[in-house]
Amino acid sequence: xxxxxxxxxxxxxxxxxxxxxxxxxxxxxxxxxxxxxxxxxxxxxxxxxxxxxxxxxxxxxxxxxxxxxxxxxxxxxxxxxxxxxxxxxxxxxxxxxxxxxxxxxxxxxxxxxxxxxxxxxxxxxxxxxxxxxxxxxxxxxxxxxxxxxxxxxxxxxxxxxxxxxxxxxxxxxxxxxxxxxxxxxxxxxxxxxxxxxxxxxxxxxxxxxxxxxxxxxxxxxxxxxxxxxxxxxxxxxxxxxxxxxxxxxxxxxxxxxxxxxxxxxxxxxxxxxxxxxxxxxxxxxxxxxxxxxxxxxxxxxxxxxxxxxxxxxxxxxxxxxxxxxxxxxxxxxxxxxxxxxxxxxxxxxxxxxxxxxxxxxxxxxxxxxxxxxxxxxxxxxxxxxxxxxxxxxxxxxxxxxxxxxxxxxxxxxxxxxxxxxxxxxxxxxxxxxxxxxxxxxxxxxxxxxxxxxxxxxxx
Numbered sequence: 018x019x020x021x022x023x024x025x026x027x028x029x030x031x032x033x034x035x036x037x038x039x040x041x042x043x044x045x046x047x048x049x050x051x052x053x054x055x056x057x058x059x060x061x062x063x064x065x066x067x068x069x070x071x072x073x074x075x076x077x078x079x080x081x082x083x084x085x086x087x088x089x090x091x092x093x094x095x096x097x098x099x100x101x102x103x104x105x106x107x108x109x110x111x112x113x114x115x116x117x118x119x120x121x122x123x124x125x126x127x128x129x130x131x132x133x134x135x136x137x138x139x140x141x142x143x144x145x146x147x148x149x150x151x152x153x154x155x156x157x158x159x160x161x162x163x164x165x166x167x168x169x170x171x172x173x174x175x176x177x178x179x180x181x182x183x184x185x186x187x188x189x190x191x192x193x194x195x196x197x198x199x200x201x202x203x204x205x206x207x208x209x210x211x212x213x214x215x216x217x218x219x220x221x222x223x224x225x226x227x228x229x230x231x232x233x234x235x236x237x238x239x240x241x242x243x244x245x246x247x248x249x250x251x252x253x254x255x256x257x258x259x260x261x262x263x264x265x266x267x268x269x270x271x272x273x274x275x276x277x278x279x280x281x282x283x284x285x286x287x288x289x290x291x292x293x294x295x296x297x298x299x300x301x302x303x304x305x306x307x308x309x310x311x312x313x314x315x316x317x318x319x320x321x322x323x324x325x326x327x328x329x330x331x332x333x334x335x336x337x338x339x340x341x342x343x344x345x346x347x348x349x350x351x352x353x354x355x356x357x358x359x360x361x362x363x364x365x366x367x368x369x370x371x372x373x374x375x376x377x378x379x380x381x382x383x384x385x386x387x388x389x390x391x392x393x394x395x396x397x398x399x400x401x402x403x404x405x406x407x408x409x410x411x412x413x414x415x416x417x418x419x420x421x422x423x424x425x426x427x428x429x430x431x432x433x434x435x436x437x438x439x440x441x442x443x444x445x446x447x448x449x450x451x452x453x454x455x456x457x458x459x460x461x462x463x464x465x466x467x468x469x470x471x472x473x474x475x476x
Contacts, residue, residue, distance in 0.1 A: 032125055032126070032127055032128075033050045033054065033108075033126050033127070033128050034047070034048060034050040034051035034052075034053070034054045034125070034126040035047065035048055035051060035123065035124065035125045035126065036048075036051050036123075036124050037115075037117075037120035037122070037123055037124075038066060038080075038120060038121070038122040038123070038124060039119060039120055039121075040084060040119075040121060041065070042065060042066045042067070042073075042077075042080055042122070043063055043064065043065055043066070044061050044062055044063065044064055044066060044069075045062060045063075045119070045120050046062070046120070047061060047062070050126075051126065054098070054108070054126050055069050055070060056098075056244065056246065057069060066124070070110075071242070071243045071244060072093055072096055072110060074228075076091075076093075078468075079091050079112075079471070080112065080122060083112060083114050083121070083122055084114075084121055084122070086114070088114075088471070088472075089113065089114045090111065090112065090113055090114070091111070091112045091471070092109055092110065092111045092112075093109065093110040093111075094109055095107050095108075095109070095129070095133060096108045096109070096110055098244065098246070105130075106128065106130045107128075107129050107130045107133040107134075108126050108127060108128055108129060108130075109126070109127045109129050110124065110125075110126055110127075111124070111125050111127065112124050113125070164178065164198075164201070164202065164205060165342065165345050165346050165349055166339055166342030166345055166346065167341070167342065167345070168334075168338075168339040168340050168341070168342045170334040170338060170339060171334075171339060171342055174202065174331060174333065174334075177329070177331050178202060178205050178206055178331075181206055181329050181331075182205070182206050182207075182208070182209040183209065184300070185298070185300060186298065186299070186300060187206075187300050187301075187328070187329060188281065188300075188301045188302075188325065188326060188328040188329065189206060189300075189301070189302045189303075189328070189329045189330075189331060190302075190303050190304070190305075190323075190326045190327040190328070190329070190330050190331070191203065191302065191303070191304035191305075191331050191333060192304070192305060192306075192309075192330065192331070192332050192333065193304075193306060193332060193333030193334070193335070194306050194333075194335050194381055195306045195380070195381065195383070195448070195449070195454065196336075196380045196381030196382055196383035196384060196449070197306075197333040197334070197335060197336070197381045197382060198333060198381075198382050199264065199304040199306075199333060200219065200262070200264065200304075202331065202333065203217075203219070203260070203262040203264075203302045203304065204217060204262075206260070206300070206302060207259065207260040207262075207300065207302075215258055215259035215260070216255060216256050216257070216258065216259035216260070217256075217259055217260050217262065218252050218255050218256040218259070218260070218261050218262065219262040219264060220233065220234070220252055220261075220262070220263060220264065221264045221265050221451075222263055222264065222265045222266055222267075222268045222269045223264075223265035223268035223451060223452075223453035223454065224265075224451065224452075224453070227270045227273075230269075230270070230273060231272075231273055231276070231289065232249070232251070232289055233251060233252055234251050234252055234253060234273070234276075234277075235251040235253060235276070235286055235287070235288055235289060236248070236249050236250045236251030236252075236253070236254060236288040236289070237249055237251075237288050237289035237290055237291075238288050238289065238290035238291045239290075240290060241288070241289040241290025241291075242289070242290070245289075245290070248288070250288075251288065253280070253286060253295075253297050253299070254295065254297060256297065256299045257297040257298060257299060258297075258298055258299070259299065259300070260299060260300040260301075260302060261299050261300070261301055261302070262302045262303075262304070263301070263302070263303040263304070264303075264304050265304070265305060265306075265451075265453070266303040266304060266305050266309075266326065267305040267306075267307035267309060267312055267317075267318060268453055271317075271318075271319065274318065274319045274322050275319070277322060278319065278321060278322045278325060281301065281322075281325045281326070282325070284296055284297065284298070284299075285297075301326075303326045306454075309323050335378065335381055336378040336381040336382055336384075336385060337376075337377050337378045340374075341374075343373050343374055343378070343385065344365065344370050344373065344374070346382060346385060347365060347370075347373055347385060347389055348364075348365070350385070350386055350389040350390070350393075351364075351365070351389060351393065351401070354389065354390055354393040355393075358393055358394065360393060360396065361399060362393060362396050362398075362399055362400065362401060363399045363400065364399070364400055364401070365400070365401050366400050366401065366402045366403065368402065368403035369401050369402055369403045369405065369406050371403075372403045372406050372408070373385075373388075373406065376408050379447075380447070383449060388406060388407065388408065389401075391407060392405040392406055392407070434473065437469065437473070438473045440459060441455075441459075441466075441469055441470060441473065444456075444458045444459050452466060452467065452470075
């Protein structure tokens, strides 16, 4: 089989396998490395792609769009496989359209293991540097006191953190708007009064596909499903003796809610494909920015699970309800960015402080950090002024005015695709890149949202 000319790019040196698909996504031709990648030994011609490649399940709509010439390329990034030496290899699986009538789709597998490992090393190095800088900045301050502020809500949270941090098997539920610091509070509970050497395992239930989440949590045995070539411990085992933090618990599928409830009641579970009961000793913290009570009324969340998770409830206040704490936190960020940017900004001007206090902070502490970071980048003296403070979110009246402006079509007309693209960008920005949150902001399903991202090449 001759590889199409358009594939001969800089990535061609990493190409290991390829195949041609017909109009119903059956394999008509392939090379030997293609079946090696699938860990198969026989010829796979005339077989449906979904029969032999589990990653292709759910791609039927996308492949159909390629047949209909609605898209010319689609990539499944960073598909991993365990090698014989227990090392993990990473691959990109890319689908291209061809000009051939009988075989309109060409699938190629690229080996990106080395690039992925280099990226992971850089990320780890960056994390270690940030950790060292953070410990240096917090030196002399006990961890509970790193929850800044002196307002009544913050003092109450600080007191609760100090109490529950001493209980090794506590079950805690954190509730609050996005950006209020739920992850920080979870780490403070885990660490107690000092840096802990026990494991802290965090998982965002909204960021992992439903088909993978169960295996991530509970682990699996060799042979439990296609391509499970080795056994793998889950995050419950990884957190044994420490803390498991389930962020965005409201996005946990109902099927997994049942298994999680069973685990909480017995503190035991089974890996996928195993009959052996495993027990772990963990502190379980969960968090959500959604109204779980409303979800229970809509049968989107199990009531019995919520009561099991909600043994100790810590409600994190929105930043707008903490008064002068806004200034305290802003000054802390100035100190951090002085280190990062090698600057010597000493204070906020009176007008800048008032501007921060008057704002409604829909993005909470995360948004405040971004605002101060931008101000620090452009600050030229020892003081941040009100002109340095750029606030991004509109007031409710301004938002309504903007919507009216969008809905009023000008005489020269307007491109609907441009509006849709801007809505996708805005939703992702407000959700801090979390696709599930962004989809909810636009009242779309996660699949519909991702389809539009692909359609407009937003990511």
